[in-house]
Amino acid sequence: MSYIVFNGKLSKRETITIDIEDRGYQFGDGIYEVVRVYNGRLFTWQEHVDRLFASAEKIRMSIPYTKEEMKTIMESLIEKNQLSEGTIYLQLTRGIAPRNHAFPANDVKAVLVAYTRQSKRPADLMERGVDALVVPDKRWLHCDIKSLNLLGNVLAHQEALDAGCYEAILHRDGIITEGSHTNVSIVSNGTVYTHPANNLILNGISRMVMLKACESKSIPYEEKAFTVDDLSHADEVFITSTTLEITPVRMINGQPVGSGDRYPIIRKLQDAFIQEIEAECGPLH
Template identity: 50%
Template sequence: MAVETVFLNGEFVKRSDAKVDIEDRGYQFGDGIYEVIRVYSGEVFTMDEHMERLYQSADKMKLKIPFDLQELSSIVCKLIEKNDVEEGIVYMQVSRGISPRQHHFPGGDISGSVIAYTKDFKRPSKQMNEGVTATLVEDIRWLRCDIKSLNLLGNILAKEEAASKGHFEAIQHRGETVTEGSSSNVFIVKDGSIYTHPATNLILNGITRRVIKDIAAKSGVPFVEKTFTVDELLAAEEMFIASTTSEVMPVIKVDEVNIGQGVPGPVTVKLQEMFTGRILTECKVQQV
């Protein structure tokens, strides 16, 4: 078995040798950001969009990434090559760096700490074909969900509630307004149109969400960025969630309520097919 290589603060090292300082602010405060990037047949999918969002998140929280976008993109590609990843993900994390513990930002020229590693990850084909279930959970997170930060306790609690009930995802809502899943964006289909929460501070503007918006426009399916209620979600013709690892995932039941006919709907299936087409085109592979 090959020795897994990770990237840590400027060096490629064996995973067993990768250590994080106890005073790293990512470890102590969750003071950092991250991205998860998909790899299909050894090729990176939507690399530019993920990297641009990483730097946007850094700007929003005044975090200095010690590599420019092109350098970090090159590092990701080298890491994939070193680990011979065919179908998987790259996890990348940047913290504010190492400094004596204090709540305000450290003074001086402190560079961010950067780590990245790969993981084999197959497409969830069975779940995408059959659909998954979800549960409703009150959204208790902070008000800057547009930043892909390491502060995920609210998301984790929601996901655990879903998992403990045997569901794939937790659908979060603030009062009656649906926001997003614990690790995904949420969409419903009504009268043939796709509805999803606007890209405000209350959700993360997912990369898969952006791809869906683009392919919907190209296929002539109306894509409406407008809030909807829990009742509207439960009465929807179709429902699906989307993320880097879940792709376009049909949701066929929420708690005790079947969505539509209780099977993946035609709009969702069409989006799945077009999303796969985008993968084939961008990653220049024969099949995935």
């Protein structure tokens, strides 16, 4: 029997009901985070909660918990569900109020929901790589907000799946932004390039860890936009996310990336990523 967090309290999952006038359900009016858990410990929690509060500020939503309270709640959820390796999904909506485009009154509190999911590190994907499809980025212009409005991402991802690919790589007028649920980086002549953290992408936490890994391994990098043509001629391409860590892209639009299955820079970054995990959460098994 699993437990979830509902409005700050641990409850049995089957006892919870969501109000049909929750603004997350009716408007997608809310924000979320997915946090990795290794050895029963939250990985990069501070970065996730900082981004959560930043997203809330950008949509003018008040979070009725402090960052410290949020961490205590999530740690209690991990312990209650005896989660050793997996993820926590948490979301906040603007609350429950009669359907109206205008914000509800100030006394309407945000609704917090969180649950855990067991999942192992995708070692096979990180080893062999994945295939990707390049598609137009049709999303809104506030991708830096980790909002519940993910229909554009869903449609792009499904287009990739329909083509037999794992991920969609998005572009705006020929400039690569990110993936449907990942950040995208390339390696060219030994340098890592990734789109600047502006309103056109979500500044992924794993992206941040990857850039830290570049520094620890003395790998040059630039937060600089690159084109579809740059992508097609890159020596290595990889995606980063909370669940995928650093995963190579082996094929794009049916064409092999670089020399195929040789990922010298990616392997160095993967090693450094593991070091970051173990420094914060203990040895991986």
